[in-house]
Amino acid sequence: MWKIGSVSIRNRLAAAPLAGISNPVYRSLCHAYGAGLVVSEMISDKALHYESRRTFDMCRTVADEHPVSLQLFGHDPDTMAEAAEYLTEHTDCDIIDINMGCPVTKVLKAHAGSWLLNHPEDAEEIVRAVKSHTDRPVTVKIRAGWDRQHINCAEFAQRMEGAGADAITIHGRTKAQMYEGNSDNTYIRMVKEAVSIPVIGNGDIRTVADAERMFAETGCDAVMVGRGLLGRPFFMQELDCHFRGLPYTPPTELERLDLCLDYAVRLCAQEGEYTGMRMMRGMGGWYLSGMKNSARYRGRIASVSTLAELSGILDEYREEIRQQYENS
Numbered sequence: 001m002w003k004i005g006s007v008s009i010r011n012r013l014a015a016a017p018l019a020g021i022s023n024p025v026y027r028s029l030c031h032a033y034g035a036g037l038v039v040s041e042m043i044s045d046k047a048l049h050y051e052s053r054r055t056f057d058m059c060r061t062v063a064d065e066h067p068v069s070l071q072l073f074g075h076d077p078d079t080m081a082e083a084a085e086y087l088t089e090h091t092d093c094d095i096i097d098i099n100m101g102c103p104v105t106k107v108l109k110a111h112a113g114s115w116l117l118n119h120p121e122d123a124e125e126i127v128r129a130v131k132s133h134t135d136r137p138v139t140v141k142i143r144a145g146w147d148r149q150h151i152n153c154a155e156f157a158q159r160m161e162g163a164g165a166d167a168i169t170i171h172g173r174t175k176a177q178m179y180e181g182n183s184d185n186t187y188i189r190m191v192k193e194a195v196s197i198p199v200i201g202n203g204d205i206r207t208v209a210d211a212e213r214m215f216a217e218t219g220c221d222a223v224m225v226g227r228g229l230l231g232r233p234f235f236m237q238e239l240d241c242h243f244r245g246l247p248y249t250p251p252t253e254l255e256r257l258d259l260c261l262d263y264a265v266r267l268c269a270q271e272g273e274y275t276g277m278r279m280m281r282g283m284g285g286w287y288l289s290g291m292k293n294s295a296r297y298r299g300r301i302a303s304v305s306t307l308a309e310l311s312g313i314l315d316e317y318r319e320e321i322r323q324q325y326e327n328s
Contacts, residue, residue, distance in 0.1 A: 020282065045080045071097040100140055127140065144174045151190075158194050206227075
């Protein structure tokens, strides 16, 4: 058990925010598999200001995902404060996170995300504004720096702490790396040694050994798993069991197909079948990744339109797997 501000967190495992993926269904599954903290995908302060219905929907939480952090991005302290006030008054989120690490061009053009790494004074103003308009703990997610010639994560984290941040999440890549190359635990350790607030390490955790290495090399308070959970929320359970000293049995291939369908059913129940199945086009294939002869099934899932269609594809694959078992 540890804390961010006044919020108690049951273990040192967090599920990272992933654009287009970290919806309440995904987050609640991660929580059920053992995540101590889950974080939403990025929510635009400007979209909240202009009362975007879709963005209001992105602020939804469900009962079985707490503690949950809703993540804001933006540049204007006034609209960021307004957004924080909205989340405080209209949601039951436990934490408000500010994204200062996203490297995608659209976010950079809005002078948000990683752009703020080069403008720490603006970042400080944003943290102070958000803190003054919420009673929830406020955290900041950053990267190591703009590029390897401009590593400023330690100093930047200190300034965020001074502005009132209750915790820092540090991804061990630079903005320039985007999602390529390797995450470097050295930068996470630099931040941990620079601040007194909790530090969450993020980047390249795909195995238990990766998580152990990050803890050992950085001294971070928790680890955050992102793409390592795609299609395998049960990886969070493997991590949780490992660190609690409990036995873990991975799901069989047939069970993974059941998990894929279950996720689709949950998505359709929340989003409606039309939207839910379009969301499954991207996520569904991840559940089959690495399984024998899965390529053609993943290709079909990428264009699926109905729950019945997805169920039929999975039934075909299930039968093929059973025949493989019988002939082996």
